[in-house]
Amino acid sequence: MECFIRGTDFDLWQADALQWFNIRPVVNIKVPFPVKWLRPHHNYCLNVDGAFKGTTGICGGGGCFRDSSGQFIYGFAFYYGAGSSLLAESREMHDGLRLALERRLPVSILYSDSAQLVGAIHSGRCPHWSVFPWWKGICKMVDQLKPIIQHSFREGNQVADCLANHACAQADNTAMASRGRRGAQTRDDEQRREERGEQQAPAPQGPTVLPPPPPVDYGVFMQGLVQAMQTQAQTQAALQAQLQAQAQAPAPVPQEHGHGGPSIMERFKRMAPPSFKAESQPLLAES
Template sequence: MNAMKIIRDNTRWVHGNGRNSRILQDIWIGDTPLGNIFQADNEAVNASLSDVAFDIFHPLRSSISQSRMEGLELSSEEDKCMWAASNNGYFTTKSAYNLIRPRGVHRPAVVKLWHNSFYRRASLFSWKILYRAVPVDARISEIGIPLVSCCCCCHLPKTKDLDHLFINSDFAVTLWRWIHPLVSPKVTLHSHITARLWSFVQNSNICSPHGFVSLYSIILMMWYIWKERCSRRFESTHSSVGAIINNIKSSVAHSLSTLHFKADPNSQNLQILLWFGYAPRCSTKMLKLIRWIPPICDFSLNVDGACKGNPGECGGGGCIRDPQGNVHMAFSHFYDVGTSMIAEVRALCDGLRLANYSGYRLSIIYSDSQVLVNSICEEKMLSWRLYKWWREVRSLISQEPILLSHVYRETNQLADALANFALKVRCNGVFWVAHNLPHPCKGPMYIDNSGLMHVRMV
């Protein structure tokens, strides 16, 4: 029974012709079946979506609010059943297991420990420190095993626990003094190693050169302190602090040589990295002059989506222009609550619908969403929530030889202004010819028509 409930709760129907989806028992709108809200006779319980949509005298018409039926659009495609627990809508045992498996405390920052360029054994050991799962003498004594404790990383005998070994031992103190320029002073205020390491993991930005180097150096330092402790205790061998520092710097430098960072470090962080002997490679930025390019023939369609929060209120806009840059038609649609990608794909779908209904022959479509353009061109659906609009876009584009192209945001300002205007007025609008455009949208139109260049860093 629990398995059937999980299946029912995570099954969604994306309607096409409405013949296979039951209007009351299947989830095709919202997150619950309409049968939980509306009461119906036994004969009407199994009615399909198409039965109610095409029969205005159907008994369910009086129960279901008219607003739900007015926005319903059926197509010639078959209804498709989707699995809501996966992003692409396809059922997998992994997604089903993730629904029922027991979960611990969610700590997203721990993912930073598993960077692809980190030494895996060092990352795993740092994870053990966070959960205090390192078998030092104090931890062994806590579980009831009598043990005489003596720190082998100190010149004088001292009781060894996690905090002493990794912070206060003679070996650790020297290493912390060496790494101090890379570490924020707030981190070293913590007297417990778990709190100190966790604070550093939470606040580090491994996408920046300084954050990557500092976190990786800390992880390696913890690992080498433990290796030195084991070597001294079980093998009676000693390594100098200088040798450990050289090993850490060599490992970090090797990982840096395989990475390119998108952003340059600031002058202070760069000076610290150079003092340690690190020279991170960053992507070089170039100036590029760009402008809106009119279509060579027929008409062009520019579309864009806007979302205030993700998810949040979203809208879309677009315009159809001729080779001279004249606006023949524009639209501004409000989509209520959704995600940014829903706004993008719905704006593209609405633009193609309007062009098709109005008889405009499109030669090229411009969108500033690279993800959406790649999804359409490669025929890879992004999410099952987008499927009904994504499917219609693919169908409309395949009817004519239309080129779908990605453009920078600076050359898509008119569509962006129309999308933001939809969020402002919270309603739909279609505008014919340029002088009917909303006042905030006329400026971007004149800039595009003038051929004015925009400067962009790429």
């Protein structure tokens, strides 16, 4: 009698042992495929990665630029403080594209191991409201540089992953560059500027890209909005109650003028009608 077992992961040696008992497990063998870094055909390649430490809640990002021959051009490791994995992935991609514009590095391809962020850029939809400022900046810089954005596994993005972990460990911002001009190898017949004692001219700066505004705490924002709405409702209710009280209040009684006695008009109204019995009889009035 043969038995079949499904829905369980077995190793090959476990499957061989089960066959001695006429048990045939269904083994799903995953075909491995090699993952490696692919160099660009022209211009430069940018690899970025973000790191998030769930125990401490801190995050950081790192990235590196390399040319078509695989030479290291420029690298960075930035510390972002408290955040999330998506926030780290968004900020390090934004910083990498910003450095490419500032140093005028034509990036032809960009690799990131965040499938969610890469899919959001291709679809044109923000993955989450907390990363909207950086996602908007990424879309603008992608329109300027026009790189090919592809997803890469972590095994093919090890340099950027190490830089991101270095930023979290050091809790500081670090930038590094190669000795040659933009990382290109120095010619054999060209003496180094350091040997000749000349000062190296500053690299041309590209357009200044302002950093995005800090993210807004959604909970604090909604709490303040609810309090403002409640205050406005209470103010309107108090004003309406005051108007209703004024409408229902009786008309004020006119106060008597003079020195405590009735007014002239009231005295005139209280006067008795004249008597026609005798013309010589004087008029009587109430005192």
